[in-house]
Amino acid sequence: MKKYFMFDELGTNYRREIIGGITTFLAMAYILAVNPGILENAGMDKGAVFVATALAAAVGSLIMGIFAKFPISLAPGMGLNAFFAFTVVGAYGIPWQTGLTGVFFSGIIFIILSLTGIRETVINAIPVQLKYAVSAGIGLFITFVGLQGAGIIVDSPATLVTLGTFTGSTLLAVFGIILSVILIIKLRSVGIFLGMIITAIIGMVTGIIEPPTAVVSAIPSVDSTFMVALQPLGDIETLFNVKFLVIVLTFLFVDFFDTAGTLMAVATQAGLVKDNKLPRAGRALMADALATTIGSLFGTSTTTAYVESTSGVAAGARSGFSAVVTAVLFLVALFFSPLLAVVTPAVTAPALVIVGVLMVSSLRLIDWDKFEIAVPAFFTVLMMPLGYSIATGIAIGFVFYPITMLLAGRKKEIHPMMYGLFFVFLAYFIWVR
Numbered sequence: 232m233k234k235y236f237m238f239d240e241l242g243t244n245y246r247r248e249i250i251g252g253i254t255t256f257l258a259m260a261y262i263l264a265v266n267p268g269i270l271e272n273a274g275m276d277k278g279a280v281f282v283a284t285a286l287a288a289a290v291g292s293l294i295m296g297i298f299a300k301f302p303i304s305l306a307p308g309m310g311l312n313a314f315f316a317f318t319v320v321g322a323y324g325i326p327w328q329t330g331l332t333g334v335f336f337s338g339i340i341f342i343i344l345s346l347t348g349i350r351e352t353v354i355n356a357i358p359v360q361l362k363y364a365v366s367a368g369i370g371l372f373i374t375f376v377g378l379q380g381a382g383i384i385v386d387s388p389a390t391l392v393t394l395g396t397f398t399g400s401t402l403l404a405v406f407g408i409i410l411s412v413i414l415i416i417k418l419r420s421v422g423i424f425l426g427m428i429i430t431a432i433i434g435m436v437t438g439i440i441e442p443p444t445a446v447v448s449a450i451p452s453v454d455s456t457f458m459v460a461l462q463p464l465g466d467i468e469t470l471f472n473v474k475f476l477v478i479v480l481t482f483l484f485v486d487f488f489d490t491a492g493t494l495m496a497v498a499t500q501a502g503l504v505k506d507n508k509l510p511r512a513g514r515a516l517m518a519d520a521l522a523t524t525i526g527s528l529f530g531t532s533t534t535t536a537y538v539e540s541t542s543g544v545a546a547g548a549r550s551g552f553s554a555v556v557t558a559v560l561f562l563v564a565l566f567f568s569p570l571l572a573v574v575t576p577a578v579t580a581p582a583l584v585i586v587g588v589l590m591v592s593s594l595r596l597i598d599w600d601k602f603e604i605a606v607p608a609f610f611t612v613l614m615m616p617l618g619y620s621i622a623t624g625i626a627i628g629f630v631f632y633p634i635t636m637l638l639a640g641r642k643k644e645i646h647p648m649m650y651g652l653f654f655v656f657l658a659y660f661i662w663v664r
Contacts, residue, residue, distance in 0.1 A: 232552070236300060241503075241549040248302075251548025252556025255304050258539035259557075261423050261582045262288070262306045263564055264574035266531065269312045269376070273320040273327040275530070278451030281568050283307075283529035286453075289561040291522025291534045296554030299514035301503070302544055303494065304557040305522045308535035309586050310369035311485055313376050314621040315532040319478055322620055331460035331527050333475060337482035338524030338533075344487070345517040356648035357484075361628055363593040364608035365485065368615035368624045370590025375616040377583025380576035400577040403434050407581035415585060419545075426581050431573045439577070445569040456530020477659045481622045482523075482533050490519040490536045503549075538589070603639035607631035626656035 238244060267280040284307050291305030319330040343349075378384040381404035387393040395401050411426030418425065434440030463470065494515050503510070519536055526534035543553050597608045611628030615621050633653045636645050 236550040236552045238550060238552075243547065243549040245552075247547030248550055248552040249556050251302060251543035252304075252553035253560065254545075255302075255537075255540050255543030255548065255553065256557045256560040257424050258543070259288075259304060259306055259424075259537045260560075260564070261427055261579075262309070262537075263561075264427065264571060265309070265579045265582050266307045266312050267571060268380075268574060268576065268579050269316050270327075270532065273316040273330065275327050276455045277571060278568060279453045279456040279530055281571055282451050282453040282565060283456055283526065283531040285561045285565050286529045287522060287526030287531050287534045289558040290525050291518065292554045292558035292561065294521055295515065295518040295536070296551035296558065299511050299518045300551035301494070301498065301511070301515055302548040302550060302553040303498075303515070303536050303540045304543070304554050305519060305534050305536050306561075307526060307531045308486065308533050308537075309583075310373055310590070310621065311482060311533040311535070312531075313369075313373055314481060314485075317376065318620040318622055323474060323478075325474070325478070326463075328459050329463045329466075329470075329475070330478070330532075331456070331530065332463045332470070333478040334482055334527040334533050335460040335524060336479045337486065338520055338522075338527060340479070340483055341487060341520035341523060342517065345513060345520050356646035358604075358632065358644075358646075358649075360597050360604045360608055361611060361632060363596045364611040364628060365625060366593040367591045367597075368612040369485070369621055370587040370593075371612060372587075372615040372619075372621060372624075373583050373590070374587030375619075377576075377580040377587070380583075381580035382576075383580070400434075400439055400575065403430065403437070403439050404577040404580040406430065406433065407578065408584050411581040411585050423582050423585050426585070427574070427578050430581060431578045434575070434577060435573060440573050440575055443569045443572045447566050448569050450565045451568050453530060458528055459530060460527045473655075473658050476655070477622055477626070480655070481625060484625065485621070486519065486523060486533045486535050490516060494536060601639075603635035603641065606635050622659075626659050629653060629656045630660070 233239070233245075236248075263281060263284055266284045267277045270280045271277045288304070288306035295301055295303050295305055315327075315330050315334070319325050319333065320327050375384065382395040382401040383404060384392050385395040397405060407426060407430035410429055411422060414426050415422035431440060435442045494512065515536075519534070522534040526532075540554075543557070594612070597604065599605045599608075607628040610631055611624045613624070614627050615624030618624065629649070629652050633645055633649055636642065
C-alpha cells in the first residue's frame, strides 16, 4: 500500500496521512448538516439527503484517493446546492427530480470531456477573469442565503431587504458568525466545523434549539431520492428545452472550473506540481465527474473537489491515502443522523457566511482597471445575489463579455466558444426569463 500511494516518493507516512485525512474531514464535515438543510428547501427529504451527501462524499473521495492518488476529498458543493434549491426548483419551478437529472447529465458530459482533449479547450475558452467573478458571485449568493435563512436579512416592502430583529435564533446566528470568524483566524482548518458545534450547543443551553432525542441511530432511508434522477429521462419535452440546457451548463461550468481551480490550489500547496504541470490531472477530473454522476443517483446536487482539503495538506497529507481516510469517516458519520435536528438555519448561517468570505477573495484577481473586463465581471458578481440566481449572474456576464471586448478592439482575445455561449445565454433571457 505504501508503494501504491508513493509514500517514499512523496516523503510521507501513515501517521501524516491519517492525521491529514481526519483534519480534512473535520474541515468539511459541515456539509453533512448544511447540504440537507439547503436541499430541504427544494422539497427533498432531509434524512435521505444526509445519506446521499455522506455517500457521495465517501465515494468521490475514494475515487480521488485510489484512482487519482491526490490528497483531495470531495462532497456536494456549496453554491451549486443553493442554485439547485433556490434557482432550479424555487425560481424556475422545476421539480427536484428533474433537477437531479440535470446534475446527472452534467456529470455524464463531464465524463466525456474528461475522456477527451475537449476539457483543455473548454478551460482555455472561458476567460480567467470571468472564472474569478463567478466564484466571487457564488460566495455573495451563499452568504445572502445564509443571512436570509437566519433572519438577519428579511424582506421589506419599502427597500426589498432590511436587517431583521436581533432576538432568539437570529441573535444565535450572529453569535455563531462572530465565533466562527474568531475560530477561523485562530484555528483555520476546523474553524467552520467547531463554530457550528459550539453554536448548536449554545442554542440548546439557552433553549433556542431543541436537543436531539438521540445521538446514534440507524441510517435513514434513501428510498425517496435513490435513482430518482433517472425517472424524467423519458420526458422529452421536459429535457430538451433552453431552460434545462442552461441548468445543465451551469452545473457543468461551475463544477468543471471549481474542480480545476481546487485541484491546482491543493496540488501546489502539497508540492505536487512539476514543471508547471500536474501529473494525473485527467484522472482527478474524471474522479470528480464520476462523483457528480454517482452523487446524483444517490440524490444530491453536484459533488465537487473541496478546497478545505488544503487543511489536510497543511497537516501533512501528500497522497491519496488521506482522501481514503476522509472517505471512511464520512461513512462512519452515517450513523449520527439524529444530530441533524440541532442544525437549524441559525447554526448553518455561520458556515455559509465563512464560505462566502473565502470565495469572494477571488475579486482581488480581477483586472478592474480594464473597463471591458470590469463590466462583465461586475454584473456576474452583482446579479447572482440580486437576481437570486447563479445562472442569471453567469448568463449576464457571458452576454456582456463578447460585447465589451469587441468594443474595446480585443476581438482576437475572444475564444470562438464564447460566441456560442453568448447566443445560448441570450436565448436564455429571451425565451426562459
